[in-house]
Amino acid sequence: MMKKIGMLTALLSVINISAQQTCSNTDPGNNPGDVGCVTFSYRGQTVAYTTVRGADNKVWLQQNLGSSQVSVSMTDADSYGDLFQWGRWDDGHQLRNSSTSAVPSSNTPDGLAGINSFITGSSPDSWWSSNGSGDQWTAENAGVVTSVNGADPCKAIGQGWRMPSQSDWNVLVGSEGINNPVSAYGSHLKLPAGGYRSGSTGSFTFVGQRGYYWSSDVATTGGKYLYVGTTTANPSSGAPRGQGASVRCIKDLAALGTTDIKLNEPGIYPNPTNGILYFKTNEAIEAIQVNNIAGQEVKTGFSGNRIDMQELPNGVYIVTIVLKNGQIVSKKIIKN
Template identity: 40%
Template structure:
């Protein structure tokens, strides 16, 4: 008769499950080992002459007790920590958009280590993508210590690269700033647009607090320092968006024209700066030519309409008094490149398209709407955070 004393085994397992991975039966004939994860229970006969190890698959290993010298459990201590502190992390080196990470290391402190082992991991960045934080296999200290990561890859934009770390039973999120690469991108005032978030409590959407190219948040609807740049729909930060850029009538056949001129088109329908047109530009946070910082994108027309509905009034006053403080920054003509309606109209692109046109926000003294426009127009861009 076999007497089941599984509870004795599970008591042993529960006191050691985080530190022991192997059961070892030492006999005169040698050692027999079995991973604990494969064992369901252990039972003995009433006379304690025989031991049976019941496996999870239903099989049974028989052992005569007189043949057994002793049994022990072995394995590597699985690491645990009390806290992982991304807010105290230290990054060594500087990261730039479009430049491969080189000798960049990241130190994240932790507390309450148990001396156990942790596995290697590779954590990919979000927001600004293209980076990976790599941690090699090691052991936590007994007490407080630091995890050392190596960052590799090529950041696809400037802004914040977000990493979510999980180890030792703890987790934390770290945001690492990626600097703009002024060799590849034209900033009309010499500096990238500062990234400060505002949230609309009605829509729940998070936006940048100023237009791309603006040096400050609008203090009035006619604050020139808040106007920012004027982008043709779908183009990147190649310099054409600067208000003083030159005009050219040469239509581009590719997504990146390779120059900083504003492309006028007053002869060829559908009055785009590109032929053939490309509806895939500016689509989402990783969209082609997305001019927004990493983790941000152009809003959709539905998101723009939701903002209009949250204003105190659907007009120029409502635009400025909203949480976004949108100025009436005017627009640039698709036909001759002139800058018009500054201080009286606001034009802001969305990522949404309709046939060969693109949708955008328009507001003025008597109204606000989101009609369709030819893509060769130059309008403001206000970036929304991708969530």
């Protein structure tokens, strides 16, 4: 039996290496659940990660940064990946076995030169504890960080990749129906319950039980994150920046703008929308229907060429318009 297990492990390793060597850096298709792959440098080595199109119609990594594979269960330790402190990057601190150190004298991103440990300290003296509302996690790399802007680790993946915002997580949670660790793993993103690392002691909590995923937004307590607890998923949670949490990256793709719509062809724009949609057509409209991601019809206001979705929750919707000439136009719309 042990011999068979060893042979299987070796075979899987060969398959994994082969997959990395043949990654074509192709984005997923247009359907939720379609996968692709991307190669980039992480921890000084070239890695290949699986990408996926979520039910929000966005392209995401299907793996946490630092993981060795897409999760096969919510408690798959190989998929947990690394735990970053808010505003920090791939400097080694995020490793689960990294050492801890005291708060640096310059307790901001530009004061981290030569520090690759996980910073711990009693509140409010832990990492970057000023919690300035104008602080950011968007710098292109460690060479351009400032006292108010840390390097976004997702930007190392390539053009368009970045940390997700609170709004991105909010739309994703709604469109995927995430409300606990089981449904988080069952989503197209395969989110595992990697737990978190304490910014006070460096110890680990709720590993295999709950998920903690940073966003790029600030909070009065430090930074915003997606909390996936036993019975809830909250994209609006806030935690001290010294806490170590998982990072999952999102990619910006060019969206159809108003200038992309040909005057002689029907179109629905803008997408994504904050709630007001416009419909461009030279034909009279017979009927309009809006359905949520579960297929249920929802009520919206409609006047002229304007569809009002402002009262609907953020998420993914299918807008279908039937024209007098019999033509049917249907489009997936993201409201955020």
